[in-house]
Amino acid sequence: MTMTLSIALAQLNAVVGGLDANADAILAARAGAAGADLLVTPELSVIGYPPEDLVLKPALVEAAMARIERLAAATADGGPALLVGAPLAEAGRLHNAMFLLDGGRIAGITRKHDLPNYGTFDEKRVFSPGPLPGPLAFRGTRLGVPVCEDVWTPDVTECLAETGAEILIVPNGSPFETGKDDRRLSLAVARVSETGLPLVYLNRVGGQDELVFDGASFVLNADRKLAVQLPDWDEVVQMTHWTRSAIGHHWTCAPGTIAPRDEDPADIYHAMLVALRDYVNRNGFPGVVLGLSGGIDSALSAAVAVDALGADRVWCVMMPSPYTSRDSLEDAAECARLLGCRLDTMGIGPAMAAFDTMLAPLFAGKAVDTTEENIQSRIRGLSLMALSNKFGPMLLTTGNKSEMSVGYATIYGDMAGGYSVLKDLYKTTVFKLCEWRNHHHPRLGVGPKGPVMPQRVIDKPPTAELRDNQKDADSLPPYDLLDRILIGLVEHERSAAELIAEGIDPAIVARIERLLYIAEYKRRQAPPGVKIGHRNFGRDRRYPISNAFRTA
Secondary structure (H helix, E strand, C coil): CCCEEEEEEEECCCCCCCHHHHHHHHHHHHHCCCCCCEEECCCCCCCCCCCHHHHHCHHHHHHHHHHHHHHHHHHHHCCCEEEEEEEEEECCEEEEEEEEEECCEEEEEEECCCCCCCCCCCHHHCCCCCCCCCCEEECCEEEECCCHHHHCCCHHHHHHHHCCCCEEEEECCCECCCCHHHHHHHHHHHHHHHHCCCEEEECCEEEECCEEEEECCEEECCCCCEEEECCECCCEEEEEEEEECCCCCCEEECCCCECCCCCCCHHHHHHHHHHHHHHHHHCCCCCEEEECCCCHHHHHHHHHHHHHHCHHHEEEEECCCCCCCHHHHHHHHHHHHHHCCEEEECCCHHHHHHHHHHHHHHHCCCCCCHHHHHHHHHHHHHHHHHHHHHHCCEEEECCCHHHHHHCCCCCCCCCCCCEECCCCCCHHHHHHHHHHHHHCCCCCCCCCCCCCCCHHHHHCCCCCCCCCCCCHHHCCCCHHHHHHHHHHHHHCCCCHHHHHHCCCCHHHHHHHHHHHHHCHHHHHCCCCECCCCCCCECCCECCCCCCCCCCC
16 A cells, blocks of 8 residues: 655646647656656646637647647656646547546546636536546545536535545636635635545646636645645645555645745736736737826836836837826836836827817817817827837737726727736726835836835826816716725626615716716727736626616
8 A cells, every 4th residue: 555645736837729838848847846656737737728719629639639648658757647637539528637647658537527607717618527527546546636616516526535535636727816815725625624635726827818827726634734835826846745644544745835825915916917927928029018198007007017027028108298297297207217118208299280180170160078088099099009010019008997897998099909907907906006016026026126106106186188187086986986886886796776775876876887888898899908806807797788777
């Protein structure tokens, strides 16, 4: 009977569709885990997660199996076995599967049983559920391998325990979301309590389009005590050492490294940083360009970009109009100086005059209104896209979730671009993150230490500066009230009546609900942006554009 095991946990950043790179990374992790009996990798580690409809291509599934065979062959050297994730085509069905590779062959396969089909997940669209699984025999012990969603309910783990599993190993592709780490731990504790088995929770790291994965893998012993905690965000290979008791033959993981976890709002900042870094790099952009207005949203966007990519890959452009204040010019310049990035100034006055002249015959007799304000925004978007096209950097948009919720963003103007790091951040969170970044240096950041924006950027009343003396408060309620309403309507699907019962002005609630619904067409045309909260616009919240329902 095997009495000891060494299990290496490979918290990897797989590239969706990058099969050779992923296989190479798995083999490199295996080489770094000399002496281990088993190296475990996250869910779908061979093809990257989530693959979405890419996995419906038979050529991808065939290529994945070729990499599985390559990885299996590598285990013929007597070194660590591998537990890796890949799609499995079987009897006309496609499964999300984990492959146990040992001794030069496929020694076992388990198929994901519970397929998530909510929020950002759409696995029932592409995969078929596997049967309730039994354990995999491995070198004198039996491993239960529930895959990600399989541990969010008790059925799979109870089946594994009843059929003889001795250790639960859970490969995951679990995206970051504020507060989710506590929910993961609570679920793991529940599964351990129900089965009496120790549990390994292994998650991936890195950005994939609108999702970002924070890792934070861990091991719980059967007494529910934390034995090992891997760090957030980092690719690491962590060895864990296991001993079987002489009486009862129960497995226990020896106490190991307990890495500190990010606190709020450091976790949010790192999520934005990692998501932007991987999006820009994996799509082949040399860097980013963005409009730096002297306001808080663009200041935070620039700071995240510099921390993610380095100052030499961030190009800021100040585009003043006749309405731009001296304070804004000074604040933009100081932001760029503190960050160490390039700043160019390109006035839009001539373009505004040209549009006025061009449209004058058609606009005759009409008063100046938001049309002219939107033209300014679109001039800026057009100009920034021209720089992106000519020189190659991706245009980074700077709008926040509060604005996008109520349509206070200009389609084809400040919404133009390739990615938005603030897309899932309410304005009140923007303020909090700016204060935090001015007093802290993110652990993964490559930007400068110390403040990254003047305090005046945080303190001054927000304004788009599209007309004389304009303030956001002229047309919106204060942001603390606005965000309270939006969090109720968007994150928790509360009715207007529930919010009004809390003492909020009925007229304000009704107006915000209306603005939220009628701006859906804009959000459908917005660039992608990293998911931070419970319900981001797009993958989590899919509302009809034509919608007559109101609760107020």
